[in-house]
Amino acid sequence: EIVLTQSPGTLSLSPGERATLSCRASQTISSTYLAWYQRKPGQAPRLLLYGASSRATGIPDRFSGSGSGTDFTLTISRLEPEDFAVYYCHQYVNSFTFGQGTRLEIK
Amino acid sequence: QVQLVESGGGVVQPGRSLRLSCAASGFTFSSYAFHWVRQAPGKRLEWVVAISYDGSKTDYADSVKGRFTISRDNSKNTVYLQMNSLRPEDTGVYYCARARSSGWYGDYWGQGTLVTVSS
Numbered sequence: 001e002i003v004l005t006q007s008p009g010t011l012s013l014s015p016g017e018r019a020t021l022s023c024r025a026s027q028t029i030s031s032t033y034l035a036w037y038q039r040k041p042g043q044a045p046r047l048l049l050y051g052a053s054s055r056a057t058g059i060p061d062r063f064s065g066s067g068s069g070t071d072f073t074l075t076i077s078r079l080e081p082e083d084f085a086v087y088y089c090h091q092y093v094n095s096f097t098f099g100q101g102t103r104l105e106i107k
Numbered sequence: 108q109v110q111l112v113e114s115g116g117g118v119v120q121p122g123r124s125l126r127l128s129c130a131a132s133g134f135t136f137s138s139y140a141f142h143w144v145r146q147a148p149g150k151r152l153e154w155v156v157a158i159s160y161d162g163s164k165t166d167y168a169d170s171v172k173g174r175f176t177i178s179r180d181n182s183k184n185t186v187y188l189q190m191n192s193l194r195p196e197d198t199g200v201y202y203c204a205r206a207r208s209s210g211w212y213g214d215y216w217g218q219g220t221l222v223t224v225s226s
Contacts, residue, residue, distance in 0.1 A: 035212040044111070044216040045152075045202065056214065088152060092212045095168075096142070096154035 002026055004089050006099035012107040019076040021102045023089035028069050033093035036065060036074045039101075040085045048087075049074065081106075109133040109215045111203050116220030119193055127188040127220060129203030136184040137161070140209040143177065143188050144216075147199035155201070157209040158186065164209055171197075193224045 003026040013019055023034070031052035037045040047056040049065040052072055062077040076083055084106050089099040115127040129141065143155040156177045157166045165177055176189040186203055200221050204213025 037216075042218070044218045045204075045213075046216075047212070047214050050212055050214075090152075090212060092210065096144075096157075096212075098144075098152035098154075100151045 002029060002091050002094050002097050004091060004097055004099035006087075006089060006102045008102060009100075010103045010105060012105050013079055014107045015079050015081055017079050019074075019079055019083070019104055021074040021076075021087055021104070023067075023072045023074070023099050025070045025072070025091060029091050029093045031068050031072070033091055034065075034067070034072050035090045035092065037088045037090060038083075038085045039088065045088070076104075079104075109205065111205060111215060111217035113201060113203055113217045113220040116201065116222045118223045118225060120226050121194060121224055123193055124189070124191045125193060125222060127190065127201055127203075127222070129186040129188075129217060131184045131186070131205070134205070137181040140206045140211070141177075141179065141186045142204045142206055142209075142213050143186075143201055144204060144213070145197075145199040145201045145222075146219075147196070150199070153199075156188065157206070159209045166209060190222070193222075195224050198222060198224045 005024045007022045034052040036049040039045045053065040064075045066073050086101045110132045112130045142157045146152050158177045162179050174192045179186045200219040202219045204216040206213045
């Protein structure tokens, strides 16, 4: 099983700042098979990125993704108030697994 | 717009059964695969099962194989998850998610339904 480890566990930032979230895989995966989700309390998870860097429909361009091999990054260039949520990475190359999540909170 | 609404969750005793439903709208249901994904309290998201667009292919996590059964009714735009022999470790929020194929990520998710297995 491919284990995804996200860091940090919690990130405290202010609106307008840049957020960098990391996801490390226990083995090499093609970037084609890496996605990121956002989840707010009581809401459905929302797909942000697939293929490591392709934005899903309706996702603002302040969200970007990068990475390859075992290390992937989600960057939010300038935080808006609605961006404070929990973020998950997800691999779908070998069955399906998820990271444990990074909580992005307002500082 | 795409909507997925799960239902059927509740409190059930260990060893009993429960059936979850996922009602879909806003898209051509029969063209998509579906996943069920769950999250136990304090744990990470765990993929449970997937079904292909026509129901011909299913894939289960080892943790539920032989106990859970996924099915779909394309005439009712609904996906089902029959859960038998429930265990306390099956407790969690269950989400259904739409996918381009059963081997692909979920692009739209429902809000989930809570299943609690407890005596």
